[in-house]
Amino acid sequence: MTRVGWLKLVFFLVCLAPLAGLFWKAATANLGANPIEIITRATGKWTLTFVLVTLAITPLRKLTAQPWLIRFRRMLGLFAFSYGCLHFLTYIWLDQGLDIHSMTKDVSKRPFITAGFTAFVLLIPLAVTSTRRMIQRLGGRRWQWLHRLIYVSATAGVTHFLWLVKKDISRPVIYATILCMLLSYRVVVWAMPAVLGRRRRAAAMADVAGD
Amino acid sequence: MLIKKPADVASSEITLRRAYLSRRAFMAGGAAAGASLLAGRKLLEMAFLTQVVRAGTKLNTVKGPFGTDEKLTPFKDVTTYNNFYEFSTDKDGPAQLARDFRTRPWQVRVEGLVQKPRTFDIDDILKLASLEDRVYRHRCVEGWSMVIPWVGYPLSALLKQVDPLGKAKYVEFTTILDPKQMPGQRSRILDWPYIEGLRLDEAMHALAILCLGLYGEALPNQDGAPVRIVLPWKYGFKSAKSIVKIRLVEQQPISTWNRAVPDEYGFYSNVNPEVDHPRWSQKMERRIDGSGIFGSLKKIPTRMFNGYGDQVGQLYAGMDLRKYF
Numbered sequence: 001m002t003r004v005g006w007l008k009l010v011f012f013l014v015c016l017a018p019l020a021g022l023f024w025k026a027a028t029a030n031l032g033a034n035p036i037e038i039i040t041r042a043t044g045k046w047t048l049t050f051v052l053v054t055l056a057i058t059p060l061r062k063l064t065a066q067p068w069l070i071r072f073r074r075m076l077g078l079f080a081f082s083y084g085c086l087h088f089l090t091y092i093w094l095d096q097g098l099d100i101h102s103m104t105k106d107v108s109k110r111p112f113i114t115a116g117f118t119a120f121v122l123l124i125p126l127a128v129t130s131t132r133r134m135i136q137r138l139g140g141r142r143w144q145w146l147h148r149l150i151y152v153s154a155t156a157g158v159t160h161f162l163w164l165v166k167k168d169i170s171r172p173v174i175y176a177t178i179l180c181m182l183l184s185y186r187v188v189v190w191a192m193p194a195v196l197g198r199r200r201r202a203a204a205m206a207d208v209a210g211d
Numbered sequence: 212m213l214i215k216k217p218a219d220v221a222s223s224e225i226t227l228r229r230a231y232l233s234r235r236a237f238m239a240g241g242a243a244a245g246a247s248l249l250a251g252r253k254l255l256e257m258a259f260l261t262q263v264v265r266a267g268t269k270l271n272t273v274k275g276p277f278g279t280d281e282k283l284t285p286f287k288d289v290t291t292y293n294n295f296y297e298f299s300t301d302k303d304g305p306a307q308l309a310r311d312f313r314t315r316p317w318q319v320r321v322e323g324l325v326q327k328p329r330t331f332d333i334d335d336i337l338k339l340a341s342l343e344d345r346v347y348r349h350r351c352v353e354g355w356s357m358v359i360p361w362v363g364y365p366l367s368a369l370l371k372q373v374d375p376l377g378k379a380k381y382v383e384f385t386t387i388l389d390p391k392q393m394p395g396q397r398s399r400i401l402d403w404p405y406i407e408g409l410r411l412d413e414a415m416h417a418l419a420i421l422c423l424g425l426y427g428e429a430l431p432n433q434d435g436a437p438v439r440i441v442l443p444w445k446y447g448f449k450s451a452k453s454i455v456k457i458r459l460v461e462q463q464p465i466s467t468w469n470r471a472v473p474d475e476y477g478f479y480s481n482v483n484p485e486v487d488h489p490r491w492s493q494k495m496e497r498r499i500d501g502s503g504i505f506g507s508l509k510k511i512p513t514r515m516f517n518g519y520g521d522q523v524g525q526l527y528a529g530m531d532l533r534k535y536f
Contacts, residue, residue: 033302110492167300167401
């Protein structure tokens with residue numbers, strides 16, 4: 001196996017650690033008084049964390065000039081989706097007891113559930129089109145456009161977190177701040193050529209005028 | 212769904228709890244022996260915690276009215292799952308952070324529109340009336356509930372000592388302000404000190420108690436030691452903890468949660484499955500009764516006034532409870 005291959009394997013196991021931790025706590029009856037709340041919060045936290053880490057790959061590899069980092073992005077994204085599935089399953093099964101009626105009401109009536117549900121649903125097409133074959137079938141450009149849905153999903157996910165807390169918003173604000181930074185990077189990169197180009201033209205004009 | 216038990220098992224339940232805790236420590240010990248260092252540390256923490264919550268002195272109690280035959284929430288859950296923002300917004304925070312909270316000396320000032328304003332010492336409060344075991348349902352506004360064997364006596368017994376004036380219409384409770392001891396008060400999550408309030412007739416109701424203990428022992432710090440209010444027909448946050456002042460007033464007090472988020476937390480905050488919290492439903496609740504993941508799978512329906520409608524319903528006769536939520 002290559003070096004990146006080994007690293008990927010190690011990373012894969014590290015990404016499983018939060019889940020292993022939950023299982024360990026459940027097995028030793030250490031999930032506290034309200035186990036379902038603990039499971040819901042942990043899976044939710046790790047979903048959002050993996051979404052943000054996935055979004056951090058591009059800025060990180062560009063700013064540090066480490067192109068190999070891109071090889072971790074799909075795995076991290078799929079971990080975000082996996083933890084998202086666990087979070088969603090916890091909600092529909094452990095929390096709502098598979099009561100479809102109460103759930104459909106919840107999704108339409110509770111803004112924080114609507115936001116969370118949106119965030120999760122938007123991850124599905126990204127996970128489905130994550131294989132090499134799907135990238136080839138869609139074509140790079142279309143695939144890239146589709147995968148920009150992650151920006152919407154991440155924003156909905158952080159909003160879901162912000163809206164569900166009772167009063168102490170310190171933790172959701174940390175996630176919101178990091179997301180803002182990661183999205184700002186994209187805006188800057190997207191706007192930069194235009195701004196630079198304009199400045200260069202202006203400078204050239206000034207040169208001409210000055211001489 | 213509920214395991215029926217006679218109402219008067221509270222004292223034997225305490226022995227069971229001890230046995231249960233030591234059995235758990237034994238089993239966890241066996242598991243940890245073969246496991247990592249990290250787990251060993253966790254176990255130490257657990258053992259230490261158990262020791263601390265046991266430190267509560269035994270109280271002499273008599274059986275009180277309004278019992279229930281529902282399964283009691285284990286002592287461990289009552290003392291490790293707490294909403295006590297003065298210490299932490301994490302439920303498991305208060306048990307750790309309130310460990311060294313000083314509850315002696317402690318005084319409670321009762322003043323305002325009363326004939327005889329007075330400062331009570333906590334040890335006098337403990338002797339003011341006979342301490343009753345009151346097994347109450349406790350419903351949190353967040354959607355979980357417990358069944359707790361509180362120890363206390365009617366709040367009215369204390370209020371009668373100061374002779375409220377005819378003008379007095381409301382009672383205001385103030386929790387201690389002590390950011391040095393209470394780390395949560397160092398951040399501005401809420402306006403400190405914590406204020407709660409009741410209409411005088413609510414405060415004089417036989418269900419409203421001045422609470423000094425639980426499970427036959429003095430109140431653990433994380434549950435509002437040394438003295439708190441317990442109002443079983445209202446959402447938990449109405450029952451102010453670690454109180455230092457009771458003031459009788461003419462105008463309706465502005466409670467802390469009401470000031471913070473007026474459209475989510477009303478002055479009355481009676482348990483009401485028909486009036487949703489703006490962000491979540493109040494129709495169901497998850498009963499914390501020690502049965503773990505699989506036991507708490509099913510939620511139970513929330514009852515009007517938390518099942519105390521027969522006792523307190525007439526207090527709100529003719530009121531629009533959607534308006535006065």
